[in-house]
């Protein structure tokens with residue numbers, strides 16, 4: 554061991570990157586946020602990203618990032634690692650897009666991320682709560698109710714505790730307002746123009762993690778990549794529906810895709826009401842969509 558350090562670098566949780574700048578990193582440690590460079594061998598494209606757990610070592614009186622600890626998962630847009638929890642926000646207005654919620658759940662399951670549904674704008678109505686429970690009650694960790702307008706975010710605060718969470722959901726459901734209510738002051742910029750310019754250039758959206766409390770972090774950019782399920786093969790789609798995985802042993806065929814196979818217990822339960830019928834219909838639509846994408850990709854003579 555070359556250096557003795559004031560920071561317990563053996564405790565991975567003591568050092569977490571909250572912002573990655575070109576070659577400087579804001580690292581949250583037990584002694585506060587330090588801005589450190591990285592050892593040369595760590596720099597470059599596939600280097601350190603926000604969310605990474607790292608080890609710091611002292612070098613010439615300053616700390617440097619010496620090691621990136623293994624990642625549990627990572628997203629591309631925003632570029633962030635080690636997400637523990639996805640909070641999918643919905644509200645009565647704008648009209649809920651259940652396809653979008655399904656896609657968020659599929660991607661969270663693919664990346665081993667916990668899911669909480671959050672019904673915001675409860676000051677206007679909580680009518681949607683029963684619907685969310687009927688469709689998702691059995692498959693998400695929790696369904697919570699908030700009102701950013703009334704500052705009612707206590708349940709949200711508790712589900713974010715001791716985790717790195719990502720807020721996602723349709724535009725205008727109140728994600729920025731919720732973050733502002735959590736922080737207690739407006740921190741969330743809504744600079745639509747620069748965001749569009751970023752996306753236009755097809756650059757990677759850099760994530761900046763906000764610290765809410767000790768070990769509680771939230772990402773301030775919506776999870777765009779959480780909405781893309783095109784990497785999923787049609788026959789593996791059902792793996793990301795926990796309620797279908799549970800029923801699969803009762804289907805006649807072992808590799809049942811729960812679409813057209815005879816003796817499919819999922820389809821039976823969906824028509825009887827034992828499983829949500831609307832979620833099942835969306836599953837079938839997504840399955841066909843993925844099949845069509847696959848067929849286009851393998852078609853001979855395609856241009857792209």
Ligand code: GDP
Nearest residue numbers: 673674675700701702724725726727728729730
């Ligand atoms: P985002 O696009 O998901 O970040 O949504 P915003 O935070 O920008 O909110 C969209 C609109 O909904 C704004 O006009 C907010 O003032 C409003 N809004 C957000 N949260 C609430 C809420 O809890 N209750 C009500 N009534 N309006 C809200």
Ligand code: ZN
Nearest residue numbers: 804809811817
């Ligand atoms: Zn089946």
